[in-house]
Amino acid sequence: MDSQQKKDRPKKIVVKNLSIDFDCEQGKIHAVKNVSFEILKGSITALVGESGSGKSVTSMSLMGLLDSNGKVTGGNVFWEKNDLLKMKPKKRMALNGNLFGMIFQDPMTSLDPLFSIETQMVEGIRYHSRCSKKEAYEKAVKNLFDMGFDEPEKLMKKRPFELSGGMCQRVMIAMMIALEPQFLIADEPTTALDVTVQKQILKKIYRICHEKNVGVLFITHDLGVVGEIADKVYIMQKGEIVDKGNAFDIFDRPNHSYTKKLIASIIN
Numbered sequence: 534m535d536s537q538q539k540k541d542r543p544k545k546i547v548v549k550n551l552s553i554d555f556d557c558e559q560g561k562i563h564a565v566k567n568v569s570f571e572i573l574k575g576s577i578t579a580l581v582g583e584s585g586s587g588k589s590v591t592s593m594s595l596m597g598l599l600d601s602n603g604k605v606t607g608g609n610v611f612w613e614k615n616d617l618l619k620m621k622p623k624k625r626m627a628l629n630g631n632l633f634g635m636i637f638q639d640p641m642t643s644l645d646p647l648f649s650i651e652t653q654m655v656e657g658i659r660y661h662s663r664c665s666k667k668e669a670y671e672k673a674v675k676n677l678f679d680m681g682f683d684e685p686e687k688l689m690k691k692r693p694f695e696l697s698g699g700m701c702q703r704v705m706i707a708m709m710i711a712l713e714p715q716f717l718i719a720d721e722p723t724t725a726l727d728v729t730v731q732k733q734i735l736k737k738i739y740r741i742c743h744e745k746n747v748g749v750l751f752i753t754h755d756l757g758v759v760g761e762i763a764d765k766v767y768i769m770q771k772g773e774i775v776d777k778g779n780a781f782d783i784f785d786r787p788n789h790s791y792t793k794k795l796i797a798s799i800i801n
């Protein structure tokens with residue numbers, strides 16, 4: 534492979550045969566079994582399945598953030614030449630900030646109610662990238678503006694409880710994107726929001742992915758949510774991937790009975 538081919542090679546995270554167990558009082562739980570998928574930069578990969586199917590555990594393992602009773606029992610997570618699962622924890626954590634950004638279902642749990650948006654954004658940006666307060670402030674303003682806030686300076690004076698759920702989620706996305714991650718893991722980011730706001734947030738995630746060439750892993754229990762924005766869809770059930778395909782194929786030609794059930798639940 535010549536250097537130009539190497540340069541043109543799509544950048545991606547490759548998850549291969551990932552298995553995760555938890556030790557519990559009742560014994561071992563096999564939460565994730567032999568799961569394989571890819572997250573390409575500039576593309577949206579959706580992981581879809583009902584509650585408890587192993588979506589969040591899978592994504593937390595990519596970031597090295599499994600609960601202490603959890604253990605990866607097999608598989609690899611490749612980023613370029615590195616297997617993230619084999620890296621020393623310190624090196625892995627240092628890589629995380631620049632490699633992955635994460636947004637969750639409830640932005641209120643990620644934002645501190647005591648501090649203004651300005652304090653949280655400026656400190657968050659400075660924690661992950663070496664820059665002055667002024668530079669961090671300017672980055673925050675720009676990214677809030679990109680997320681649809683017309684007067685970011687005014688917004689930054691507010692504290693989270695003064696904002697709606699949808700506004701807090703846009704603030705969280707702005708904060709993550711200001712850190713310029715290569716991949717964004719969005720775990721049920723629209724589940725707590727009403728339908729109109731859901732659509733707004735989906736549009737923003739779609740734009741970030743395609744304009745900034747960010748690879749998105751979108752986790753949801755609702756196949757309907759990702760139908761319009763996902764490039765590739767993986768269906769998870771009881772810790773396994775039971776179906777996969779591009780969004781159109783999944784809807785048009787579902788292979789697995791569970792996928793058919795998920796589609797029926799959207800239509801009915």
Ligand SMILES: Nc1ncnc2c1ncn2[C@@H]1O[C@H](COP(=O)(O)OP(=O)(O)OP(=O)(O)O)[C@@H](O)[C@H]1O
Binds near residue numbers: 556583587590754
């Ligand atoms: N710390 C833990 N100890 C024991 N079991 C756990 C732990 N964390 C997760 N699990 C189990 O792993 C399985 C997968 O959980 P996970 O949270 O990934 O599901 P999910 O598909 O993301 O569902 P939800 O959307 O409800 O979070 C579940 O059976 C869950 O109970």
